Amino acid sequence: MGPIRLMLTGAGVTEQQWRVLRVLAENGVxxxxxxxxASCLLLPSLxxxxxxLEKQNLVTRARHQTDGRRFLxxxxxxxxxxxxxxxxxxxxxxxxxxxxxxPDKMEQLLDLLQDLSNIDLK
Amino acid sequence: MGPIRLMLTGAGVTEQQWRVLRVLAENGVxxxxxxxxASCLLLPSLxxxxxxLEKQNLVTRARHQTDGRRFLxxxxxxxxxxxxxxxxxxxxxxxxxxxxxxPDKMEQLLDLLQDLSNIDLK
DNA sequence: GTCTTGTAATTAACATGTTAATCAAAAATA
DNA sequence: TATTTTTGATTAACATGTTAATTACAAGAC
Incomplete structure (x- = not known):
């Protein structure tokens, strides 16, 4: 995925940082x-x-109003x-x-991957 | 892939270490x-x-006879x-x-992934 | 209300991913 | 042959992957 990496380097973010920002841009809080x-990351990585991202002023973190465990x-x-x-x-x-x-093969591929990820061995 | 992780934990190796050992077992030196x-790893990781693996006495490293840059x-x-x-x-x-x-879907999936990885976006 | 249990998020520790820089040795060239 | 270029591998630096432990808070059970 050379071209994507190039674009991200230009933007100054990594793949994962880009994904987090994009998901937040689409979904809001x-x-x-x-x-x-939604961003396919484990919590420690996130x-x-x-x-x-907070240090770069790209996202903000605030405590949830009613649930003191959660953040927004x-x-x-x-x-x-x-x-x-x-x-x-x-x-x-x-x-x-x-x-x-x-486009047809892309759809097939995504369908197959979805099916695969739904498998629960055992 | 829970079951595979379980197996590897039992064997005391990570996914990547397992892959390296398996490839070496199949291909020799x-x-x-x-x-x-062959093991889908970048050289620094390898x-x-x-x-x-050398410290664990699972693999050995030796200099190439004629090419001083390479190892075996x-x-x-x-x-x-x-x-x-x-x-x-x-x-x-x-x-x-x-x-x-x-098995049919597995073959389709592997074929599609191979095709995808062969794409070179100019 | 106290105690227990469960949940959200972080932290810790170590392994790997990724790019760039480095180093030694081989190959190519003048 | 001396110089340059290329190649194989490692090292460095930082980001992420992964599992376990920890912390703070919430929810239930008594």
Whole structure:
């Protein structure tokens, strides 16, 4: 995935940081558990990533109003700007990949992977 | 992949260490470059893994006779014993997965992944 | 209300992923 | 042959993956 890596290097974020920001941009406020699920990251990794993104003023962390265990994460305007200025290029790269691979094959592949991940051995 | 992780924990190795040992058991003597390719690891990761496996007396490292830059890696009898005593269980797990997923779908999936990895987005 | 149990998130410790820099040895070139 | 270039492997630095332990708070049971 060379082109994607290039785009991310230009944006100054890693794959995982990009994924976290993109999910937050799409979903608005989320708690760490939901965000980790949606961004395919384990909680310990997400904790470190959010710590870093918070220092860069790309996301904010606030305590939940009623449940003192939970936190609420939200992307900042700076974070949204980073996404907005790179998402077109990102989408172009994905579209080019899908076109070259074949939209039909892409759909087959995603279906098969979904089926595989639903398997519970035993 | 819970069952595989369980097996590996029982054997006392990680996924990557297991892969390196298995490839060496199947292919005999290999240099780091070939081994990294065959075990899907980048060279820096492989270097660390081989360092560890060498300390555990699971592999040996020797200089190449004619090319002073290269090394020759080989699995030890202890390493072979580790593989031999766990490979039957490993094969059972894979067979169960293939059966539950469907051998036809498994083949389709592997073919699609191979095609995808062959794509070179210019 | 106290005690127990469960849950959300973090921290700790170690292994691997990733890119760049380094080093030694081989190969190519003048 | 001396110089340059290339190659094989390692090291360095930082980010993430992974499992276990820990902490703080919430919810239930008594």
């Amino acid at each position: 989320m708690d760490p558990t939901a965000l980790s699920e 904790t470190r990533i959010v710590n870093y 994460l939200e992307i900042t305007p700076l974070g949204n700007a980073l996404i907005a200025s790179n998402i077109p290029h990102s989408n172009e790269i994905y579209a080019a990949l899908e076109k070259q691979f074949g | 290999m240099d780091p470059t070939a081994l990294s390719e 270097t660390r893994i081989v360092n560890y 890696l080989e699995i030890t009898p202890l390493g072979n014993a580790l593989i031999a005593s766990n490979i039957p269980h490993s094969n059972e797990i894979y067979a169960a997965l293939e059966k539950q997923f469907g």
